[in-house]
Amino acid sequence: MAHAFDGKVAAITGAASGIGLATTEALIAAGARVVLVDRDSKALDAVCARLGANAIPLVIDLLDPASCNTLLDGILSKAGQLDIFHANAGTYIGGDLSETTPETIDRMLNLNVNAVMKNVYTVMPHMIERGTGDIIVTSSVAGHSAIPWEPVYSASKWAMTCFVQTMRRQLNKKGIRVGSVSPGPVISALLADWPEENLRKAKESGSLIEPKEVADGIMFMLSRPRNVTIRDMVILPSNFDI
Template identity: 75%
Template sequence: MTNELTGKVAAVTGAASGIGLATTKAMIDAGAKVVMIDRDEAALKTICEELGEAAFPLVIDLLDPQDCDTLLSQILEKAGQLDIFHANAGSYIGGDLIDTSPAAIDRMLNLNVNVVIKNVHNVLPYMIERRTGDIMVTSSVAGHFPVPWEPVYASSKWAINSFVQTTRRQINKHGIRMASVSPGPVNSALLADWPEENLRKAKESGSIIEPTDVSDAIMFMLTRPRNVTIRDMVVLPSNFDM
């Protein structure tokens, strides 16, 4: 992919690792400038030094409401415009519901649902005024199937799929495309919280994909003609039974 995003500015949350980092690199390779949003300041600094002048570090704690509210203003201060927003940051809780603490439930639902909704709410007026833009959201196959070992996580992704598809219908009249990508298990830090037995079986059977497999799907969606919206793409390891 060459220069298909030249002149575009993207912003990616959870950009310091996993899908966020893979997507950042793919966008830069396609000619975009990318504002990399993460709470890990040290990781952002190192990565942006490696990626060069097309990458802009932006340290935000998305779970801090006041910090979260500064998202758009800081993106514009860093890069001057915003064409693509990728709401990618998220967390995971697996296992039996009874073993999960209320604090962990609150944190995950806040990050996976509330923060995504607030981030999109924050950037929408700017995109509506410009009458163009792309909003991508990292969801999960767990938002399409009631995965029995992750009731809290799956519920958050069912909620976010509903948010994406309802909001997409509201904003397409403004020239804004909105879509989600729904991966199966991805080789990233998120899997550290998977039930150990499930993770072992998935690795042994080759039922895990790489972050670049997901970023390839995102780039395909972003580079369609403006009259085409891929509203949701499910990306699975071929050996993953779901």
């Protein structure tokens, strides 16, 4: 797959770490240029310095409406086109609803739901005009099963399951494929909010996967012939019981 994405431009939100970074590395290795979208400018600079000229930093705070609205203009000014958009940025809270706060709920839904919808709204006209494109959303297995210990997070990912499938039907006649990748627990910064005992048990039981393993699934989705859409890929650790 070394040259499979030559000439392609991808943009990935939350690209400075985790699944976003792993997917960036995979796409660059396959020949693409990647615009890394993240609010952490220092992390972006370090990652792009390591990955070279095909890694292009774009600092955007998706929780700031004015900054969020600059997404497509920023991508086009730096890379000239957009072939692949990966809406990956997200956040996590678990525990009983009574244990969280209204402010935390707002932040999660604004990033996991609203920002994704706004980002797709922003990039969609460019892809429609070109008659081609791929949109991938990072969802979660929590978007396919009601997880009682993470009601806000699970609800946000159920919303994404619905959004991806409705947008797939809206855009599939315009040359644009829309799909989602739904991992189980991934070793990433999001697990920082897990209870320490739960995290320890998950690691010991082999119930976690690496970001690269999710990126491999995304690369499979993107590399299918244009007449094939992988509408949703669920990627689980073999020992994860849900």
